[in-house]
Amino acid sequence: MRQRVNRIAARGAALITAALVTAALLPAGPAAAESNGGVRVMPLGDSITEGTQVPGGYRIGLWQRFGAGNYRVDFVGSQFNGPGSLGDHDHQGHPGWRIDQIDANVVNWLRNTNPRTVLLHIGTNDILQNYNVANAPARLSALVDKITATAPNADVFVATIIPLSNSGQNAAARTYNATIPGMVQSKVNAGKRVRMVDMHAALTTGDLIDGVHPTATGYDKMAATWYAALRAVPGSIGDPVASQGRQVVGVASGRCLDVPGSTTGNGTQLQLWDCHGQPNQSWTHNSSRQLVVLGTKCLDAYGRGTTNGTQVVTWDCHGDTNQQWNVNANGTITNVLSGLCLDAYNLGTGNGTKLVLWTCSGQSNQQWTLRA
Known part of the structure; x- marks a missing residue:
């Protein structure tokens, strides 16, 4: 296989702006196939919900967990x-x-989107702005009442706010958070579908990038905490559905992981191709961490290769680690045997671009979305 032209140089230069490139804000407005179908969930709050410092924030890890657990969820807002x-x-x-x-x-937001579940994390800016902090718990209680009155059939998950690095502000956060369990219980006693999630306990100040907003790791801890809380409440995210094939879509290209010509012979190298929904683009990530296509063929690191440039092919499924793949919260798909990333060769985005293994770089040609 030929060497990648100027690949190392290109990647080195790109590292300076990698976070901006791979996590750039997308254009406003709806996008095609945004939902993987199912329960409508509204992430509600301030910059920590928006994902300041790490665009997407906890929603990235939460979305990945929904997919891995075969939950069908539609984020709304x-x-x-x-x-x-x-x-x-x-x-x-x-x-x-x-x-x-x-x-x-x-x-208005609730009426426009009709969520089945609301994830509320709010109050940080009341403390940061020192805005009538003593009455913040009363404002939160009134907000929860307004949500439950407008969407009485929704489950409302009210989080304690995450820690703040400033000791005085964190003390105020703790005082505010201490009022939340009693407030939530009062709503439950009144027959409201309200739950508390202790998000403050899930993070430490070491998980903050700027004293206020989480790092990527901190946001993922939030995702894990939300996910555990949601799974504990039947119906809040529906029930897992039977595993089904999904398209594996390249972030950089918008094209699908494709078996050329639906070939079933061992050793067929995978490519990018326009998404069309046929069986040769329908992949199932099973409990054995295999990515299966066309019924009996597995995504395979050719020859059990563990070096950059190893071809990614289809092969009869046999369960070895060169056919096992981790679908990660950061959008990468890594081979269990080598730890290398599924990679669109030479930063390619066009039809026919070959798929290989390569050292994980954080660039968008190594990021993938699984779509139902």
Whole structure:
């Protein structure tokens, strides 16, 4: 296989802006096939919901967990951002907003989207702005009442706010958070579908990138906490569906992982091709971590290769680690044997671009979205 022309140089230069390239804000407005179908979930709050510092924030890891668990979820909201590896970019997060600002708009948002489940993380800016902090719990209680009145059949998950690096502000956050369990219980006693999620306990100040917003790791801890809370409440994200084939779509190209000509012979190298929904583009990631296509063929690192440039092919499924793949929350797909990333060769985006293994670089030709 030929060497990649100027690949190393190109990647080195790109590292400076990799985070911006791979996590750039996408254009406003709806996108095709944003939902993987199913339960409507509204992520609601401020910049921590929007994903400041890491566009997409906790929604990236939460979306990946939904997919891995075979849950069908539709994020809803009037806002739209995040990296290509986030399959559904809709949300209702507003940087800098306080409880009262969310309260002033929430009825319209709820009526427009009719969510089945609401994930509420709000109050950080009340503390950062020192905005009548003593009455913040009362404002939160009134906001929850407005949500439950407008969407009485929705499950509302109310999170304690995450830690703040400033000790005085974090003390105020703890005081605010301490009021939430009692408030939530009062709603439950009144027959409301309200739950508390202790997000403050899930993170430490070491998980913050700027003293306020989480790092990528911190956001993923939030995702894990939301996911556990949702799974504990029957119906809040529906039930897992039977595993079914999905398209594996390249973030850089928008094209699908494709078996050329639906060939079933061992050793067929995979390519990118326009997505068309046929069986040769329908992949199932099973409990054995295999990616299966055409019924009996597995995604395979050819010859058990573990070096850059190893061809990615189809082969009869046999269960060895060169046929096992991790579908990661950051959008990469890594081979269990080698740890290398599934890669569109030479940064290619056109039809016929071959698929190989390559050292993970964070670039968008190594990021993938699984779509039903």
